[in-house]
Amino acid sequence: MDLRPARPDELPLLPPVEQASGELFRDFGMPEIADDDPMPLSTLEHLHVWVAADPHPVAWVAVEVVDGAAHVEQISVHPDHARRGLGAALLDHVERWAAARGLDALTLTTFRDIPWNGPYYRRLGFREVEHPSPGLVAIVAAETARGLDPATRVCLRRPVRPGVRAGY
Structure with missing residues (x-):
């Protein structure tokens, strides 16, 4: 599997991957999340986006820098x-x-308690943020304005691990 930056011509291929991955929420009793609109292309164009391609994207992550951290907007x-x-x-x-x-x-x-969300990220070394930075507070406020219940959400952080070599 090739992990690499998304090419501009691949950005339109990413929302269908997001929509397909969101279908899991329907089975979990959250059809409103499954039916939510995918990230707009106009937003993707302004983020750092990487894909796992085989040969076309089958997975992707979009990131922006927020308060000195690489904030994962969508995976x-x-x-x-x-x-x-x-x-x-x-x-x-x-x-x-x-x-x-x-x-x-x-x-x-x-989501705090969805098995492939909060618990999954905790297994990958993320921990709950006790005191969110101003940028994370703003992100949660924007999510709340879009209709997400902040009581079901959690901010997570994983420090860059010692010895991680920059591959760039």
């Missing part, structure tokens, strides 16, 4: 390629990118 793995370590590999890729830029951590917001 999606097509269900046909799930449970193969692609999400973890993409996060490790982002960690190397963050290390090369002197960023100290990866952050994200996610």
Whole structure:
């Protein structure tokens, strides 16, 4: 599987991957999340985006720098390629990118108790943020304005691990 920056011509291929990965929420009794619109292309164009391609993107991650950390805006793995370590590999890729830029951590917001969200990221070394930075507070406020219940959400952080070599 090729992990690399997304090419501009691949950006339109990413929302269908996000939509397919969101279908899991329907089975979990959250159809409103499954039916939520994918990230707009106009937003993707302004983020750092990497794909796992075989040869076309089957998983992707979009990141921006927020308060000195690489903040994961979205990570999606097509269900046909799930449970193969692609999400973890993409996060490790982002960690190397963050290390090369002197960023100290990866952050994200996610559902606290959904098994493939909060518990999954905790297994990958993310921990709950006790005191969110101003940027994370703003992200949670924007999520709340979009209709997400902040009581179901959690801010997570994974420090860039010692010895992670910048691959850039």
